């Protein structure tokens with residue numbers, strides 16, 4: 001596997017506008033309940049006092065994520081700690097994430113075992129521990145992915161997206177750093193901070209949330225389609241771009257090493273040609289990426305359709 005060099009990571013997050021999704025179906029979030037125990041997933045409750053912090057896994061926008069161990073069972077978890085004094089926009093994101101984690105139960109979504117809401121206002125989310133890091137860290141550590149590895153990744157993420165979309169949840173921030181990998185090398189969708197539950201079929205979506213590098217053309221420029229587009233197709237675009245990035249080793253719309261600004265990204269994504277795949281890539285993989293990266297959202301395949309694409313059939317689940 002080729003090692004990726006000179007790849008500069010970037011994370012161009014757009015600020016959340018003031019009007020960020022103030023919709024009755026989702027905001028205000030469920031009233032906080034002071035909780036001291038969570039379900040372990042095997043039926044038994046996890047008391048907060050039984051958890052010991054081992055080390056910091058990382059710092060995100062919303063808080064710090066710790067690796068924690070359950071003292072009696074030695075089971076490992078990830079605990080996301082969001083302090084009470086966190087910026088109100090970020091706290092809204094956390095409540096959004098909590099709401100979605102409470103609703104989801106899928107082997108392809110990072111599992112939430114419980115939420116501890118402290119009298120101090122701190123919120124701590126107990127999650128399944130994804131010990132192998134994110135697809136982004138794996139790309140940096142091990143280099144680019146082969147087609148059969150990508151087929152395996154794509155199948156798992158598409159199953160997760162198909163599950164979410166059936167629940168009318170749009171993720172809106174699919175990218176390598178939000179796809180986590182566990183010790184069994186299973187890949188799962190994480191980070192629902194800017195996701196949205198669509199209440200009505202004609203619900204519109206605030207397009208300017210998430211990480212703009214992975215944003216689809218219609219989210220960058222909703223006016224180009226009269227503001228009327230299939231919101232779920234945005235997740236498919238982001239997945240296509242993510243897979244292509246894992247294949248070529250750099251953000252596909254720009255040359256390796258180029259640090260993009262917002263305008264450069266917007267031009268490349270909305271007006272540039274679809275990134276070309278290197279020689280040697282299979283016809284099936286090219287076709288799969290093409291189905292994800294259709295500029296017109298109505299032409300993009302859905303998650304369920306992509307699960308039947310010949311690229312995935314070529315690498316059956318048991319072998320890939």
Ligand code: ATP
Pocket residue numbers: 057058059060061062063064065078080110127128129130131133134177178180190191193
């Ligand atoms: P942002 O808020 O910009 O999306 P982020 O995704 O890095 O940033 P978090 O979701 O708070 O923010 O995650 C912080 C770090 O913790 C990340 O490096 C992530 O890989 C790691 N992490 C998050 N959840 C888990 C988990 N369940 N298991 C293992 N590591 C995790």
Ligand code: MG
Pocket residue numbers: 060177178191
């Ligand atoms: Mg993230």
